Amino acid sequence: MPPKKGLPPAEQVEQVKEVEAHFQQWQSYLKLVENNYLHHREVYSRLRQFLLGRLSRPFLLLDLGCGDACFMVRALEGTAISGYVGVDLTKAALALAAKNLAVLRCEHRLMEKDFYEIVQEAEIKADVIWMGLTFHHLPQPQKAKFLHLAHNILPADGYLLMYEPTLLEEETRDQYLGRWWRTCKNLWRAMTPEELGRSRNHVNNHDFPEKLSTLEQMGRQQKFAGMTTLYQDPDKLYAMMCFAA
Ligand SMILES: C[S@@+](CC[C@H](N)C(=O)[O-])C[C@H]1O[C@@H](n2cnc3c(N)ncnc32)[C@H](O)[C@@H]1O
Incomplete structure (x- = not known):
């Protein structure tokens, strides 16, 4: 399905109801993850290395759009994690997350909420904020x-880490959507035509990838000290970034 015309700026906030409806079919997303089509193995292993290398003190981690937290649990193994909060809109994913997180030997809780509301709550605290394929649902403003x-x-020595779809430096969103579709329809062989169609529809209507340079600039404008790219997939459709507070 082609992208809806006028997106954004006509809609300036994430369409949470539509995004949630897409992810309620969690089994279909799980198939992408199990086939490593979204590079979860590489990304969460990179996250683990980062947490082991940079955070020797106990730390609180806020996982926004945590999904089933399956790979997160592996990334936290052996780290100094002292508290974990996972936030997601999707009940089906949170039910699995509750089971997956049972092995975590620190305080942990899950919240069925819009993460954009959570980050506005006065009492919310974290040393590390992680977003795995969630930030790009927000339109730029x-x-x-x-x-x-x-x-x-975040505290002065805190981090915001994210893994997100990203545009090439000279690319428009429409060009990205075309490149994404050409790549995925060839590589995602385990998906049925219906599953591919649903993914395409979701990406066309709800994904707003940015250039790495735009993200770095936006981070600096909001007082982050800088942004580092920690991983890019072989097709350069996705990147993992770290914003130092
Ligand atoms: C692509 S999945 C990623 C799941 C997991 N982070 C991972 O790395 O596999 C995106 C998740 O973000 C959640 N999500 C999207 N927008 C959200 C919002 N505004 N608040 C909370 N969760 C959100 C969806 O429900 C879904 O579980």
Whole structure:
């Protein structure tokens, strides 16, 4: 299905109801993850290395759009994690997350909520904020507001890490959508035509990838000290970034 015309700026906030409806079919997303089509193995292993290398002190981690937290549990193994909060809209994913997190030997809780509301709560605290394929659902003005709120939550030595779809430096969103579709329809062989169609529909209507340079600039505008790219997939459709508070 082609992208809806006028998106954004006509809609300036994430369409949470539609996004949630897509992810209620969790089994279909799980198939992408199990086949490593979204590079979860590489990304969460990189996250683990980062947490082991940079955070020797106990730390609180806020996982926004945590999904079933399956790979997160592996990334936290052996780290100094002292508290974990996972936030997601999707009941089906949170039910699995509750089971997956049972092995975590630190305080942990799950919240069925919109993460954009959570980051506005005065009492929310975290040393590390993680977003795995969630930030790109926000249209650009909401991304800027989110970065501002995230910076307020973190201590001076805290980090915002994310793994997200990203545009090439000379690419438009429409060009990205075309490149994404050409790549995925060839590589995602385990998916049925119906599953591919649903993914395409979701991406066309709800994904707003940015250039790495735009993200770095937006981070600096919201007082982050800088942004580092920690991983890019072989097709350069996705990147993992770290914003130092
Ligand atoms: C692509 S999945 C990623 C799940 C997991 N982080 C991972 O790395 O596999 C995106 C998740 O973000 C959640 N999500 C999207 N927008 C959200 C919002 N505004 N608040 C809370 N969760 C959200 C969806 O329900 C879904 O579980």
